[in-house]
Amino acid sequence: MPMDRVEYGQWFEGVRSFVWDTLSRYVEDIERTERAPVRELIPLFARHRLWGCLVPEDYGGLGLTVAQYVPVLIELSKLHAGLRGFLHAHNSTSVLLKWGTEEQKRCYLPGVAAGEIQLAFALTEPNAGTGVDIKTTARREGEHYVLNGQKHLISNCDVADYITVVCYTDRSKGRDGISVLLLPKDAPGFAWQPNRPTMGCKGFTHGRLTFTDCRVPCENLIGGVEGRGxxxxxxxxxxxxxxxxxxxxxxxxxxxxxxxxxxxxxxxxxxxxxxxxxxxxxxxxxxxxxxxxxxxxxxxxxxxxxxxxxxxxxxxxxxxxxxxxxxxxxxxxxxxxxxxxxxxxxxxxxxxxxxxxxxxxxxxxxxxxxxxxxxxxxxxxxxxxxxxx
Ligand SMILES: Cc1cc2nc3c(=O)[nH]c(=O)nc-3n(C[C@H](O)[C@H](O)[C@H](O)COP(=O)(O)OP(=O)(O)OC[C@H]3O[C@@H](n4cnc5c(N)ncnc54)[C@H](O)[C@@H]3O)c2cc1C
CATH class of the missing domain: 1.20.140.10 (Butyryl-CoA Dehydrogenase, subunit A, domain 3)
Structure with missing residues (x-):
């Protein structure tokens, strides 16, 4: 059920004030230092339930329609693309939302909606294009996938607790051999470093990820079926x-x-x-x-x-x-x-x-x-x- 008109109107007025009365005070420092105080910002966004805009109410979110969510992005991007991107990277990891198993959704979405679990989405690679032109692979070994490859320009990879990684689980099947894994940030064999500062969209981290025989539990395969990535x-x-x-x-x-x-x-x-x-x-x-x-x-x-x-x-x-x-x-x-x-x-x-x-x-x-x-x-x-x- 989308939020009703009156409730939505009141909530959105709160968001608008948050953007212009609170977040606007951060912009000058972010632009000058090229750093945003992300740990300070996470609970501020959470107060307005912004991490859960698109998460259904059953999983602790607001369950907004796209028409109700878009004004939030419009307002943030009037102010600052970095602050907008901070929310967008988290809220657009809809792979879990749309395609996760019921168990995966019950496990992660309440934390995602509360901002306690931060997400990032990793598709782009330094040595390949996008879509099917990726080189990262995951080989199944017992109860784990063994992930190898690189991604770059991945937004929020510094704060993300989990990263949805698009990779090949079976190269021989072409596009039907691509899957998405939910990589816990503390998985052995995972490392990241920041990319160089950007032209605009300042203050937030976009990073290069390296997977070296990185072990991801098989239960973290999104949707539980290989080849749907x-x-x-x-x-x-x-x-x-x-x-x-x-x-x-x-x-x-x-x-x-x-x-x-x-x-x-x-x-x-x-x-x-x-x-x-x-x-x-x-x-x-x-x-x-x-x-x-x-x-x-x-x-x-x-x-x-x-x-x-x-x-x-x-x-x-x-x-x-x-x-x-x-x-x-x-x-x-x-x-x-x-x-x-x-x-x-x-x-x-x-x-x-x-x-x-x-x-x-x-x-x-x-x-x-x-x-x-x-x-x-x-x-x-x-x-x-x-x-x-
Ligand atoms: C600030 C920032 C944040 C980002 N955040 C993320 C993120 O969170 N997650 C993520 O996965 N990615 C992220 N990206 C990566 C972004 O999505 C890619 O940079 C973008 O999609 C372009 O891909 P590329 O850099 O590989 O360009 P390239 O593929 O190298 O393209 C270079 C040029 O060649 C053209 N080209 C390449 N291949 C073809 C083709 N087959 N046909 C026609 N033209 C082609 C392109 O259009 C482009 O003009 C981010 C990038 C930036 C700058």
Missing amino acids: IVHALTSLEESRVFIASTSLGTAERAFELSLQYAKKRVTFGKPIAEREGVRGYLAEMAIDIHALRNMLADAIDKIDRGLPVPAEAAMCKLFGAEAVCRVTERALLVHGGVGYTSAFPIEQLYRDARINLLEEGTPTIQKTVIARTFLDGATLGPYPWEQA
């Missing part, structure tokens, strides 16, 4: 791409709001720059991108909440959103002029933050591959939305 990973990515599109929207909306305010205030040659046609053009282009993204998102979110698969819709709004927020933050920088390039204005941070959205959950060429494949396989654009109403 590609389905697990792709369905999780589908929803997660919509979450990244939502963060593009949040960052773009803040850049737009700041640009409107600045354009009215900044006077050159005796007039506010908002009166110049060129500047109005930038503002109009920003509004168009934001409006289009809102509508694409509305469609994808509605379909997910109705239980429909959205491979093309998710990839389209993830790709469009990422490119739109890059355009919007570029125009925001131009509206602000030289001061926008300094850290005295939030545009400088939003501009850098926006660019992670091109990469997270797959690059533009990968989204195009997914979109084209879906239509070549027979999907259609469907009826016009106004005909359905």
Whole structure:
């Protein structure tokens, strides 16, 4: 049961205040030191039950619909991509949520929802691509899998208690030989080190993981069946791409709001720059991108909440959103002029933050591959939305 409207409204107002009254106080330090006090932040997020947004109530979470969760990401990404990514990495490890056995869900989800168990998701590898192009393997030996390989750029790997690792349990079967293991952080043979600092999305750790004959109990095979990993990973990515599109929207909306305010205030040659046609053009282009993204998102979110698969819709709004927020933050920088390039204005941070959205959950060429494949396989654009109403 989704949270009822009134209860949700009250809860979300609390989240909004938390973002702007509490979290906003951390941003300057995070940007300056490139470190976030993650251990201090975990209980603060827990107070608003944010670790359990997507966990069903039966397992101790809020059981929000996607339409109810997305505003949280939008609000956080208006403030800071690192803080948004901190929550996203945890809440998007939906592999366990969607595909875990009942026993696995009962064992882990209450702790996940309370923030007592932190999660990370490990797909990307330094010496391979993504999807089926992975090299990490897990060989079964008695009651354990023996994991070997490397991952990199894995968000939250410093705080994660468990990491969902996508690997081959049987290489000879191609994509049907991929599985997902829930790796306990203290498993023998596991080591990690931080990747170098990032352009934006600052303060949180993205790390390189090494598995050397790393022993993972067989009971930690997600879903209890080998060879379902590609389905697990792709369905999780589908929803997660919509979450990244939502963060593009949040960052773009803040850049737009700041640009409107600045354009009215900044006077050159005796007039506010908002009166110049060129500047109005930038503002109009920003509004168009934001409006289009809102509508694409509305469609994808509605379909997910109705239980429909959205491979093309998710990839389209993830790709469009990422490119739109890059355009919007570029125009925001131009509206602000030289001061926008300094850290005295939030545009400088939003501009850098926006660019992670091109990469997270797959690059533009990968989204195009997914979109084209879906239509070549027979999907259609469907009826016009106004005909359905
Ligand atoms: C801050 C940050 C956090 C991240 N967090 C996580 C995380 O928590 N978990 C995780 O698993 N990953 C994470 N990633 C990794 C991210 O998902 C990948 O970087 C991204 O998907 C791109 O993969 P890649 O780096 O291997 O790029 P590459 O595959 O090396 O791609 C390089 C270029 O080649 C193109 N290309 C590559 N292969 C093809 C192809 N087959 N067809 C067409 N074009 C192709 C790409 O589109 C891109 O333009 C994170 C990355 C960053 C920067």
